[in-house]
Amino acid sequence: MHRLLPLPFFHVWSYLQTQPLLGLTATLVTWELACFVDARAGHKPITNPTVLSILFLACVLLITGTPYAAYFTGAQYVHFLLGPATVALAIPMYANWRAIRTHFVAISISLTAGSMAAALSAMLIARALGAPHEVVISLGPKSVTTPIAMGIAQNLGGQPPLTAVFVMITGIFGTVMCTPVFRWLGIKDWRAQGLAAGTAAHGLATSRMILLNETAGAFGGVAIGLNGIVTSVALPLLVGLFGF
Amino acid sequence: MVRAIMILLLCQLAGTVVQQGTGLPIPGPVMGLVLLLGILLWRGGPDKDLHDTAGGFLKYLGLLFVPAGVGVVTELQELRANALAIAIAIPVSTLLGLGVTGLLMQRLSRGKHHA
Numbered sequence: 001m002h003r004l005l006p007l008p009f010f011h012v013w014s015y016l017q018t019q020p021l022l023g024l025t026a027t028l029v030t031w032e033l034a035c036f037v038d039a040r041a042g043h044k045p046i047t048n049p050t051v052l053s054i055l056f057l058a059c060v061l062l063i064t065g066t067p068y069a070a071y072f073t074g075a076q077y078v079h080f081l082l083g084p085a086t087v088a089l090a091i092p093m094y095a096n097w098r099a100i101r102t103h104f105v106a107i108s109i110s111l112t113a114g115s116m117a118a119a120l121s122a123m124l125i126a127r128a129l130g131a132p133h134e135v136v137i138s139l140g141p142k143s144v145t146t147p148i149a150m151g152i153a154q155n156l157g158g159q160p161p162l163t164a165v166f167v168m169i170t171g172i173f174g175t176v177m178c179t180p181v182f183r184w185l186g187i188k189d190w191r192a193q194g195l196a197a198g199t200a201a202h203g204l205a206t207s208r209m210i211l212l213n214e215t216a217g218a219f220g221g222v223a224i225g226l227n228g229i230v231t232s233v234a235l236p237l238l239v240g241l242f243g244f
Numbered sequence: 245m246v247r248a249i250m251i252l253l254l255c256q257l258a259g260t261v262v263q264q265g266t267g268l269p270i271p272g273p274v275m276g277l278v279l280l281l282g283i284l285l286w287r288g289g290p291d292k293d294l295h296d297t298a299g300g301f302l303k304y305l306g307l308l309f310v311p312a313g314v315g316v317v318t319e320l321q322e323l324r325a326n327a328l329a330i331a332i333a334i335p336v337s338t339l340l341g342l343g344v345t346g347l348l349m350q351r352l353s354r355g356k357h358h359a
Contacts, residue, residue: 192349
């Protein structure tokens with residue numbers, strides 16, 4: 001697009017691409033617009049503001065020919081806050097600590113079973129459909145929160161950037177599908193809903209659970225941390241066992 | 245609010261130092277989470293400042309995933325080459341993960357409602 005611009009605009013555009021201002025502002029403006037659309041649509045799973053924002057910004061980058069690195073110059077300030085936000089999950093976990101401690105055995109069994117079912121089925125299906133080795137391995141940790149998933153993929157010989165994309169697709173799909181799935185299967189317990197959302201679709205689905213119910217959000221937070229630990233220990237064993 | 249952000253960052257920093265020092269596969273922020281939880285259980289609950297600031301972060305958790313998600317534009321070629329495998333593997337495995345975890349948890353935690 002920049003080649004079509006008159007010269008003064010081209011200078012402004014080129015300058016802004018080297019600065020954090022445009023990427024950061026675009027992220028926040030898009031988020032506010034997405035929240036507006038989501039509220040207007042009555043908070044449907046499909047109008048999740050995260051999903052809308054990602055799709056919209058990805059299209060903007062592709063149409064304007066903006067490199068992701070130029071966008072990330074600004075967006076990194078939002079991205080950085082994922083770290084302290086992960087630590088902040090300790091507060092709802094503390095508030096629900098008694099429930100978590102009481103159900104610790106149930107949590108461990110359900111989470112490990114669900115986590116392994118998701119990782120194993122993803123890798124088996126991808127291998128059966130002819131995906132190359134690095135794609136199969138990169139799919140393994142896709143239910144885990146992004147920073148942990150990328151580390152696991154690296155250790156197992158996958159491609160961390162590809163894993164980050166799979167994590168995001170899983171999160172979007174899980175966020176959109178969790179409420180309908182819980183309804184179909186008759187899962188009404190908030191603890192079970194939160195744990196399942198956090199185990200299968202990490203922080204993205206948990207962010208939806210936090211808005212629905214505090215207990216569900218806390219169990220989602222537990223699931224994000226525990227699934228990160230469980231997957232980093234168990235996935236190498238599964239990969240060895242099934243010869244991926 | 246500044247003090248609460250400082251506490252969150254200090255926990256993340258401590259977690260990251262431990263992770264880098266030991267080479268454990270668990271990321272720094274997750275260890276920071278465990279550390280903060282440990283402190284809260286030991287010293288008693290968060291004060292209003294920390295409680296509100298953490299709530300503010302978590303309310304906007306969805307926004308914080310946007311920059312990483314937009315990274316999808318860098319992997320379009322690989323995604324296109326394996327579109328069918330990915331389009332089946334991710335939905336099926338995610339539904340399995342949601343169903344298995346949710347059903348097991350609901351079954352196993354039943355009868356302990358007022359714990």
